[in-house]
Amino acid sequence: MDPGVCAMELLGVFFSIGAWICSLATTIMSTWLTLSTDLLPAESYELGLWETCVVQDLGILECRPYDSLLGLPPDIKLARILMCVTVATGLLGLLLAIPGIYWINSCNQGSEGLRVKRLMKMLGGILCLVAGTLGLIPVSYIAHLTVMRFFDEAVPAIVPRWEFGDALFCGWTAGFLHLVAGSLLVTSCVCLQEEPCILQMPIPLQRRHTHVHTTNTPHRKRSMEYV
Secondary structure, eight states, X not given: OOHXXXXXXXXXXXXXXXXXXXXXXXXXXXXXXXEEOSSSTTEEEEEOSSEEEEEETTSOEEEEEOSOSTTSOHHHHHHHHHHHHHHHHHHHHHHHHHHHSTTSSTTSSHHHHHHHHHHHHHHHHHHHHHHHHHHHXXXXXXXXXXXXXXXXXXXXXXXXXXXXXXXXXXXXHHHHHHHHXXXXXXXXXXXXXXXXXXXXXXXXXXXXXXXXXXXXXHHHHHHHXXX
16 A cells, blocks of 8 residues: 555544544633733633633632523524534544554455445545534634624723634634545545555465375285285
């Protein structure tokens, strides 16, 4: 097998693992948006998908989950749903891509097994692309709304405004890694050529036929005649 294809497979799986971890961290983190004001310099506020937090200068963090799902803003509802779907899709793509790489039981099922593994890897790559697209939508949408509200001229300048948090950058990183991982996995399937696997096939042993020439056969016949 081409070493370049093997390298693309391994990089795709590694990027997929990193992307899924970043997506999960983005979903859990409470720092989607941050707010600090000059009126209360000792405190800052954080907004996440599941809770809001207050951070004090002494390092004390107090978080409170949302009271009701129906009372959430529409953007938070959309981001929560899409991020949960992103985590599930990325995990499914990862579970399909790992058994589909060449180095895992690559020669146990022959050419038919290689075709099945290629199909699994292709589906894993497509799911990674879908997860990357779904993960970028809520992060970019929240960022767009934040920018629009920050520069809204109808709001007085004295009113504090929300700014980007660390979770948004983590979400952009996760989406980018998902897209790279999916592209590598799909490209490795396109470049892969079906080759017969000869690494672990049993090697038949050639039997050597030895002809034994006996010279005492006539003597045995003569001895039988005398008897």
